[in-house]
Amino acid sequence: MARYAKPSSVEEALHLLKQDSWRILAGGTDFYPSLGSRPLHENILDINGLAELRGTSETGTHFVIGARTSWTEVIRHPLPPAFDAFKLAAREVGSIQIQNAGTVAGNLCNASPAADGVPPLLVLDAEVELRSAEGARLVPLGKFILGNRRTVRRPDEIVTAMHVPKRSASGRSAFFKLGARRYLVISIAMAAARVDLNGDGKIKQAAIAVGACSAAAQRLSGLERMLEGLPASSLADAVGRYEFAELSPIDDVRGTAEYRREAAGEIVRRVLAMAAEEGASREIAA
Numbered sequence: 001m002a003r004y005a006k007p008s009s010v011e012e013a014l015h016l017l018k019q020d021s022w023r024i025l026a027g028g029t030d031f032y033p034s035l036g037s038r039p040l041h042e043n044i045l046d047i048n049g050l051a052e053l054r055g056t057s058e059t060g061t062h063f064v065i066g067a068r069t070s071w072t073e074v075i076r077h078p079l080p081p082a083f084d085a086f087k088l089a090a091r092e093v094g095s096i097q098i099q100n101a102g103t104v105a106g107n108l109c110n111a112s113p114a115a116d117g118v119p120p121l122l123v124l125d126a127e128v129e130l131r132s133a134e135g136a137r138l139v140p141l142g143k144f145i146l147g148n149r150r151t152v153r154r155p156d157e158i159v160t161a162m163h164v165p166k167r168s169a170s171g172r173s174a175f176f177k178l179g180a181r182r183y184l185v186i187s188i189a190m191a192a193a194r195v196d197l198n199g200d201g202k203i204k205q206a207a208i209a210v211g212a213c214s215a216a217a218q219r220l221s222g223l224e225r226m227l228e229g230l231p232a233s234s235l236a237d238a239v240g241r242y243e244f245a246e247l248s249p250i251d252d253v254r255g256t257a258e259y260r261r262e263a264a265g266e267i268v269r270r271v272l273a274m275a276a277e278e279g280a281s282r283e284i285a286a
């Protein structure tokens with residue numbers, strides 16, 4: 001018979017994960033829809049009693065986002081302007097009810113190509129903390145997600161936090177989501193950019209990621225290198241010359257591959273302009 005457990009400490013959760021096979025339940029906003037009309041036969045490990053996995057904190061070198069931090073908490077917690085893309089994405093996840101229940105780690109572990117949380121965390125060089133009874137490991141987010149619904153998480157591991165190095169939390173960032181309508185919509189394509197300018201207005205460093213245009217969201221490292229040293233005013237031309245070889249969009253009900261590729265170019269141009277020219281913070285302030 002299937003078991004249900006709601007541990008009150010991470011240690012207890014890890015002990016259970018070592019003993020048996022479980023499906024982890026956080027906010028349930030991906031978990032339940034994925035069941036469809038199938039009855040539940042697996043053991044359920046409900047992590048909603050793990051208070052220690054909730055909220056955002058700082059060490060000397062990193063920002064640490066607890067696995068169970070909800071999108072609403074991301075929006076409300078004060079963070080530097082480099083996190084603006086992450087906050088803008090949080091505001092675009094479903095509706096307010098979904099943002100209250102859904103968690104950051106749930107979004108990453110579900111590993112949908114259209115997960116809005118992934119590009120903003122990729123441009124912050126986030127690492128995923130995984131814990132098992134054997135110990136802990138940190139995996140760069142770009143290596144954590146292997147493809148559509150596939151991650152490197154082992155069955156005995158739980159994601160406990162996301163770590164953002166403070167050295168990557170510089171500059172300003174922005175996020176843009178393209179959907180068939182403005183709210184409560186799955187992305188056709190989305191992009192996040194973080195731009196660090198020199199005192200002379202030229203690009204010191206740019207980090208750019210695109211989602212929903214490949215099996216897992218991708219950093220555009222070729223474009224990032226092309227932009228280094230350019231004046232912020234010439235970003236649009238550079239994006240126009242870029243071939244977006246990292247992307248492999250598919251045709252589906254939301255859009256054709258050709259449309260997605262063209263849209264990716266346009267939304268990358270927009271997020272770069274938002275991050276470089278004015279920053280997204282004004283929109284966040286409300």
Ligand SMILES: Cc1cc2nc3c(=O)[nH]c(=O)nc-3n(C[C@H](O)[C@H](O)[C@H](O)COP(=O)(O)OP(=O)(O)OC[C@H]3O[C@@H](n4cnc5c(N)ncnc54)[C@H](O)[C@@H]3O)c2cc1C
Nearest residue numbers: 024026027028029030031094102103106107109115116159
């Ligand atoms: C109406 C609706 C609209 C939505 N709109 C959007 C949207 O616009 N953009 C978007 O990106 N997503 C959207 N989603 C998807 C979902 O809300 C998010 O992905 C959310 O962040 C998932 O978090 P959760 O806590 O609910 O995860 P859950 O559903 O509880 O879990 C999701 C998966 O992650 C695993 N998991 C969860 N936490 C952990 C952990 N700590 N360690 C290991 N495994 C774990 C679970 O086992 C499960 O496989 C929407 C969902 C709904 C129902």
